[in-house]
Amino acid sequence: xxxxxxxxxxxxxxxxxxxxxxxxxxxxxxxxxxxxxxxxxxxxxxxxxxxxxxxxxxxxxxxxxxxxxxxxxxxxxxxxxxxxxxxxxxxxxxxxxxxxxxxxxxxxxxxxxxxxxxxxxxxxxxxxxxxxxxxxxxxxxxxxxxxxxxxxxxxxxxxxxxxxxxxxxxxxxxxxxxxxxxxxxxxxxxxxxxxxxxxxxxxxxxxxxxxxxxxxxxxxxxxxxxxxxxxxxxxxxxxxxxxxxxxxxxxxxxxxxxxxxxxxxxxxxxxxxxxxxxxxxxxxxxxxxxxxxxxxxxxxxxxxxxxxxxxxxxxxxxxxxxxxxxxxxxxxxxxxxxxxxxxxxxxxxxxxxxxxxxxxxxxxxxxx
Numbered sequence: 001x002x003x004x005x006x007x008x009x010x011x012x013x014x015x016x017x018x019x020x021x022x023x024x025x026x027x028x029x030x031x032x033x034x035x036x037x038x039x040x041x042x043x044x045x046x047x048x049x050x051x052x053x054x055x056x057x058x059x060x061x062x063x064x065x066x067x068x069x070x071x072x073x074x075x076x077x078x079x080x081x082x083x084x085x086x087x088x089x090x091x092x093x094x095x096x097x098x099x100x101x102x103x104x105x106x107x108x109x110x111x112x113x114x115x116x117x118x119x120x121x122x123x124x125x126x127x128x129x130x131x132x133x134x135x136x137x138x139x140x141x142x143x144x145x146x147x148x149x150x151x152x153x154x155x156x157x158x159x160x161x162x163x164x165x166x167x168x169x170x171x172x173x174x175x176x177x178x179x180x181x182x183x184x185x186x187x188x189x190x191x192x193x194x195x196x197x198x199x200x201x202x203x204x205x206x207x208x209x210x211x212x213x214x215x216x217x218x219x220x221x222x223x224x225x226x227x228x229x230x231x232x233x234x235x236x237x238x239x240x241x242x243x244x245x246x247x248x249x250x251x252x253x254x255x256x257x258x259x260x261x262x263x264x265x266x267x268x269x270x271x272x273x274x275x276x277x278x279x280x281x282x283x284x285x286x287x288x289x290x291x292x293x294x295x296x297x298x299x300x301x302x303x304x305x306x307x308x309x310x311x312x313x314x315x316x317x318x319x320x321x322x323x324x325x326x327x328x329x330x331x332x333x334x335x336x337x338x339x340x341x342x343x344x345x346x347x348x349x350x351x352x353x354x355x356x357x358x359x360x361x362x363x364x365x366x367x368x
Contacts, residue, residue: 023355027355105367180266269296282303
């Protein structure tokens with residue numbers, strides 16, 4: 001079987017879908033066996049192979065810029081993807097939308113349908129594009145992969161996808177997320193100037209993450225003599241969020257770190273008194289698992305797939321009242337040492353090797 005994986009998102013995005021695509025490519029390549037894995041991307045500027053993947057070959061298209069091809073797919077429904085990428089038995093598109101395709105089986109990854117449940121939180125141009133494209137994508141796809149059973153149920157309900165063509169496959173976390181040395185934690189604290197204990201929230205600064213609620217919770221934590229650290233790049237509709245932070249009576253204790261290098265993230269988790277995840281909706285949710293793998297306690301909302309992914313290894317609370325969160329955070333801090341092994345054991349069940357193995361099974365089923 002010859003499989004073509006579109007890795008353009010891994011070339012252009014560091015986080016989110018880009019990270020999923022890169023990790024999937026690397027682990028599919030490592031487990032390809034007798035199969036052929038080709039990784040397609042646009043390389044109009046001749047930059048060369050974007051990242052090494054043993055067990056796979058790269059196919060760079062150098063004559064059309066990626067943005068021009070994507071614009072043509074959106075507006076003209078041409079050219080067919082396989083005209084650019086060549087002939088394969090199966091094509092996998094990991095970034096929500098299935099482009100025009102003349103031949104071969106088609107697999108698409110739809111990570112979540114938050115744009116349908118919470119359209120007010122979506123960027124307007126992206127909302128219009130996804131709304132116009134998703135039903136056609138699910139209708140044409142031979143298989144839809146998604147990140148959780150929760151998202152699978154959403155795709156079946158909201159997009160009308162046949163349940164037998166929807167495959168929930170949990171994502172993995174990098175082995176780098178593990179207990180950290182005191183020296184590593186001290187170094188990252190110096191890097192970001194974190195002199196006091198801190199609560200941590202990781203993710204793009206956007207409305208879906210429900211950050212104003214965390215600010216409200218933090219304002220009630222009178223017994224916590226530390227900071228609230230928000231680690232993530234500003235996303236769409238971030239201005240009201242920063243305005244709320246600036247208006248807080250504890251604004252001087254709320255720290256925003258826009259960029260955290262991959263190597264700094266594990267010790268940043270490990271040094272936190274607690275990881276907070278207040279999202280309205282997540283299709284998967286990396287930060288709670290990554291924090292638990294580092295041994296850190298977690299208090300989370302029940303938004304989307306979070307209860308499924310977190311399981312019983314963290315505290316899950318609704319976000320309609322900050323007081324239970326205040327109490328749960330203080331309890332999590334007080335009892336942090338007692339649940340470390342349970343948190344790490346739960347997170348250890350999420351591996352990219354398992355994600356890749358289940359993805360190959362979908363390919364086999366589709367091409368059988």
